[in-house]
Amino acid sequence: MTISKLFIANRGEIAVRIIRAAHELGIRTVQAVSAADRDMLAARLADEVVEVGKAHASKSYLNKEAVVAAAVASGADAVHPGYGFLSENADFAEMVEQAGLVFVGPKPETIRAMGDKATARVMAMRAGVPTVPGSEGRVESAAAALSAAREIGYPVMIKAAAGGGGRGIRVANTLEELAVLIPQASAEALAAFGDGGLYLERFVGRARHVEVQILGDGIRAVHLFERECSLQRRRQKVWEEAPAACLGADVRDALCASAVRLAESVNYRGAGTLEYLYDATTGDFFFIEMNTRIQVEHPVTEMITGVDLVKSMLRIAGGAPLALQQSEIRARGHAIEVRINAENPARDFAPAPGTVASLTVPGGMGVRFDTMLYPGYTVPPFYDSLLGKLIVWDDDRSSAIRRLSGALSELKIDGLTTTQSLHQALALDADVNAGEFHTRWLEGWLDANPAVAPAA
């Protein structure tokens, strides 16, 4: 069955994105809103609007019963969960299905399996996808540690079994160092935690975050190449690219093929992302986790492949098989997305809600601004700080960065303090231009550049 009326159980820019895709497919839309969101952009664009609860997300966008009841009452035949909120909640997906509606995403059991890190790791290993190498449980002696490390490969991280939060971690670069550190680490762990047990894991010092976009129809899966999202602050991505310029062609092929293997092995349905750590010094990649939903940074993939991921999700949810063969999906040029957040970079990224006095949106070839903003809109303080995503595409990475700088200088959001100034500075940075960064690079850069002045 194809979908004729879609209920959007989300807010902000992704709700706008979903409504656009639905309307292009001739699907009518019902937008869920909290009491604080009646005037949001998605509510203005949707065919119908239904209030599902109070401002606090736990009473509205996270209230499974209220959302399902509203979807049923609206006469919708499908629910798109967006990202965040209930998008990876297997119970919610199950409730939607039990109410006789289509959940735009994978089956509840897939969400449940891939949402559990240990289960996902086992699934990955079964599909022949590399995971971060480590000892099988504790290493009971120095000799056992040395033999485990031979399998894992150096450098290895020695972790206290009873430790946590980074405490009790040491790094050995060689067999000799490991032999010295094992007894020390064990004694320290015993003193600190009352348990001298240790285990080993491969140490990836300068890890890069790469992730593969996949689409599946429950039988077959294809990849849409990878993204690099290493520029992060407090584990939140702030700048994303496609493709990952750090990968050689062989590594890219192996990485993307591994993602398709894992997706097909779990009969994946819908859009999903497999996240990996990439060790640029060795060329190794390790699966970390799978996100069973559309992601914030999906537009960079759309820009290099020309495939509309949200429309693809809706078609698959409507029962259509995958429309694309792997050989038909080609990547062209380079795309960059920067997140424009209502945060003050000069004040440790303090949240800065407010009212948009005026708005000037950049344009031109290869420039896209996915946003929830309009002039006069008051950004409520109750939710995420993401206001919009500025996305650029050009023939190659350095041209894309130049285009990004130009687009950032055109973008004017008067009335709000945003992270626009951070991105202007990053686009001029030598390391960023050289593609020389890793997942902890941005935090060091921010320490060295504390006063990224907000745009006037």
Place this chain on the structure above:
Amino acid sequence: MPLKTIQAPLPGIFYRKPAPDQPVYKSEGDLVAVGETIGLIEVMKTFTPVVAEEAGKIVAFHLETEDAVMAGEPLYDIET
């Protein structure tokens, strides 16, 4: 003793307790000293404590945990 109404310094979600399974910071009738935490306001997932700027006795709360509040709206009444 004068009665004062204290207003929210920030817009966001108001919380009277540090975590769902913990007791409220302050109840009606409690005495508070300068600098004591009365509640929290969550702005875009960042929590800021609401701290007493004057000592006195709390008479009433205008909001409950998880209520939305705009800057300048009444939070609580205090006898100073």
